[in-house]
Amino acid sequence: MLDRVRQPPGEPPIVVEGLKNQFGDFVVHEGLDLTVQPGEIIGVVGGSGTGKSVLMRSIIGLQPPTAGSVTVLGKNITRADPDENIGVRCQWGVLFQGGALFSTLTVGENVEVPLKQFYPEIEPELRRDIARYKVLLSGLPEDAISKYPSELSGGMKKRAGLARALALDPKLLFLDEPTAGLDPIGAAKFDRLTKELQQTLGLTVFLITHDLDTLYEICDRVAVLADKRVIAVGTIDELVETKHPWIDEYFNGPRGRAALGSHKRANG
Secondary structure (H helix, E strand, O other), X not given: OOOOOOOOOOOOOEEEEEEEEEEOOEEEEEEEEEEEOOOOEEEEEEOOOOOHHHHHHHHOOOOOOOEEEEEEOOEEOOOOOHHHHHHHHOOEXXXXXXXXXXXXXXXXXXXXXXXXXXXXXXXHHHHHHHHHHHHHHOOOOHHXXXXXXXXXXXXXXXXXXXXXXXXXXXXXXXXXXXXXXXXHHHHHHHHHHHHHHHHHHOOEEEEEOOOHHHHHHHOOEXXXXXXXXXXXXXXXXXXXXXXXXXXXXXXXXXHHHHHHHHHHHHOO
């Protein structure tokens, strides 16, 4: 049976220090620091090219940084052999942009992939039962388990990807633009589902988004990427007081004001 890393309660599940990511002569991050608190939903925002997805990939070990360190659940994953990180890797789930489902597998078979990878000793019948539960947990109808990705709408693909991300009962959930391409109603439903799962399962959620409504509705804090680093992190009320041109334009521009107005109307 796989040994999952145990972290003392109350300690930050993600700590990024002095991160540098460089591709050839192009430096994406330089001296980036970020600490994620346990049990929070942290939104990550920034302009195009600021490396939001690159940051996430560095945290989950898909993009080895040029310099700096990434500690996840108390283990420095940048200094260990990939095989030594398996006890940490089995404790995060990832929803990539567009769902990133395997097109030749059904929804249920997609959800079973991480179970087969990390817990190959599980009997096939139990594995199918777990997959069915995760599909229902993600808000999909039971008959979706036998459908292929090509038979799903955009919103259903997102939920199928979420079901796979939840397959291993993770402590950490990474969401990369989860509401991109969804209509406003579908996006709002996905936001509510994310918040419900975070509260019910005790998840810490790292959420990359451009959706201002998502930030206002479900994020406890927001980290802003600019100038190759995290220039500010805090609640939206704290960020709007920050004197930085991008932050001011993002939160106080027309879309930011519209999102704030919608949030106030929805919350009385």
